[in-house]
Amino acid sequence: MTDRLHSGLDRRSVLGSLGLGGAMAAVGTPTIVLAQAEAPPMPREDDGTLPKPREDTLPPASSGAAAEAVEAVRDAILRISREVWATPELSLAEVKSHRIHLRELEAAGFTTKSRGTSGIPTAFISEWSQGSGGPIIGYLPEYDALPGLGNAAEPRQTPGATGAEVGHGCGHNMLGAGCTGGALALKRLMQADGTPGTIRVYGCAAEETEGAKVYMARDGLFEDLDAAIAWHSAPFAGAGNVRLAAFNQIQVRFHGRTGHAGSAPWEGRSALKAAEMFGVGIQMMREHILPTSRMHYIYQAAGVAPNIVPDFAQVWIVARDADREKLGALSKWIGEVAEAAAMATQTRAEFEIFFGSHDLLPNEPLARHLYRHMLAVPIEFTDDEQAFARACQREMGVPEAGMSTRPLPFIEDVSAGASSDLGDVSYQVPTGVFAWPTIPLGIGLHTWPVTACGGMSIGDKGSLATARILAACGHDLMTDAGLRKAAREDFRARRGDAPFVSPLPKDRTAPLGLDPHFIKTGDDELFADITVGTPG
Missing domain, CATH: 3.40.630.10 (Zn peptidases)
Structure with missing residues (x-):
C-alpha cells in the first residue's frame, strides 16, 4: 500500500485514527492526529456539477x-x-x-x-x-x-x-x-x-x-x-x-533475595536488576522483530527502599502483532528474555499471559x-x-x-x-x-x-x-x-476454517484486575444484585 490514501489523507493520520477505542488506556491506544482538517473537496464533472452518486x-x-x-x-x-x-x-x-x-x-x-x-x-x-x-x-x-x-x-x-x-x-x-x-x-x-x-x-x-x-x-x-x-x-x-492487531497482556514477576544494600549486598539477589535486564533485553529485540510487532511496558513494582535489596519486581508488558500466530512467536521470545534475565541475576522469573485478543x-x-x-x-x-x-x-x-x-x-x-x-x-x-x-x-x-x-x-x-x-x-x-x-x-x-482458540489461559476464570468486592459471598450490599454466570 502506498503512503498516501486515495482520499488525499496521510496514511499515518488515518491509521492513528482507527484505534476504535483500542484495547484501552492500559494497552496504549494510539493518539488520533489528522493532517488535514477535513476530507478533500468533492470531485466535480467538467461542467462543475457534482457527479451522479454510485x-x-x-x-x-x-x-x-x-x-x-x-x-x-x-x-x-x-x-x-x-x-x-x-x-x-x-x-x-x-x-x-x-x-x-x-x-x-x-x-x-x-x-x-x-x-x-x-x-x-x-x-x-x-x-x-x-x-x-x-x-x-x-x-x-x-x-x-x-x-x-x-x-x-x-x-x-x-x-x-x-x-x-x-x-x-x-x-x-x-x-x-x-x-x-x-x-x-x-x-x-x-x-x-x-x-x-x-x-x-x-x-x-x-x-x-x-x-x-x-x-x-x-x-x-x-x-x-x-x-x-x-x-x-x-x-x-x-x-x-x-x-x-492481535495483542497479549503479560505480567513478568521476578523473585530474588533481600539483603542490606550497604552492609552485605552480596547476600541479596536483586529482583529489580532482573527486571532492568529484562527491559534491556526487550530493547535488544527491537531491531529484529517484524514491522508489525509492538512491545510496550511499565514497571509495576521495583522495590521499597534503596538500602534494601529488592526481592520482588514486576513488569507489565503488552505485545502486539498482525495475528495470533505471529504474536505467539513474539510472546515466546519475550518469555525467553525473562528467563535469561533471571538466570543472569540468579533470581526466579514468572511469566504469565493473563489476557489477549485476536x-x-x-x-x-x-x-x-x-x-x-x-x-x-x-x-x-x-x-x-x-x-x-x-x-x-x-x-x-x-x-x-x-x-x-x-x-x-x-x-x-x-x-x-x-x-x-x-x-x-x-x-x-x-x-x-x-x-x-x-x-x-x-x-x-x-x-x-x-x-x-x-x-x-x-x-x-x-x-x-x-x-x-x-x-x-x-x-x-x-x-x-x-x-x-x-x-x-x-x-x-x-x-478460514481453523477452529477458534481463545487467547485466554484455560485456568483464567475471571479478570486479573477484578475488584475483590465482586467475589464476596453476596453479603456486600453494594453488589448484592450481581450474579456471575452464563446464559441458561
Missing part, C-alpha cells in the same frame, strides 16, 4: 424509518449517554453504568438473559424476539471510563461534578447509548412491519482493560449471531476494511452497508458547537479546525497497530464497525476534550446519529438474506 453509496430505504424510530426512543438514548457520563466508572466496576443500560432495555420490553456474564460481574446479555426463527443480530455497547480524565462539559481542562479521577475520555457513554439505542429503535422497526428475528444486546464491560467480549467469545456466546455491529467515537465519520477481521459487505447509512445521516453542528470544539483545540495546542462535517471516502484495506477485544467477536461472527465524529479534529482519544464533548450536545448528536445508523443496518440485516449471505461469505474467506 448505486452502492445511495442511502438505503430503511434510513428514513430508522430516523423516526430513533426519535421515538430519543429520551431513552439521551438518558443512557448523559447518566453514564455523569457517573463514570472504571473497567470491571461499572455497577451503575450497566444498570442504566439494563433499566432502559427492560423498560422497552427486552429480557435480561444473563448478568455477570462469562464471569464478568458488570457484563450482561439482553434480548428481544418476535415471531419464530429469523436472524439474530448483536449490538455491543461499552460503558467503562478511564482514570484521570474526569472533566466538566466545558472547553477547558476542569474537573467535573465527580472530580477529575475518572471520566469518559474514550466516549463510551456515547458508544453505549448509540448501540443500545440502535437496538431499541430496531425493535420498533420490526414491530411496525412484523419482521421475525432476535435482537441481542451484549453489555461489553471493561473494554479498556480485560474486555468482557474475550470472555464471552471463549464461551461461544456470539457463535449463533448472523452479524454483530457497533461504532466508536472519532474525529470524523468513516468505515472500511480496517484490520487491528486481530480484528474487517467485513467488507457490512462496512460498505454501514457506509451507505452513514452517508444518509447529516453531520451538522451549530455555531456554538463549532466554537466549543475550536476552544478545545486551542487548549490542546492544535489547529482550530472545529468539528468535521464530511465523511471520509470508504477506507480500503488498512492494517493498524491498535487492538480491541472486538477482535474475538470478529473471529466468531461477521462484524461491522464504523466511526462517527464526536471529537474535534486533531484531538486524540483518551484525552479530556473527549470527556467534555461527550457531556454536551456534540455527544448527544453522536449518540442519536449512530443509533439511527445501527438501527437501519440492523433492520436491513434482519430483512435482506442477500446481505447476510455476502457478510457470511466474506467472513469465511477472511477467517
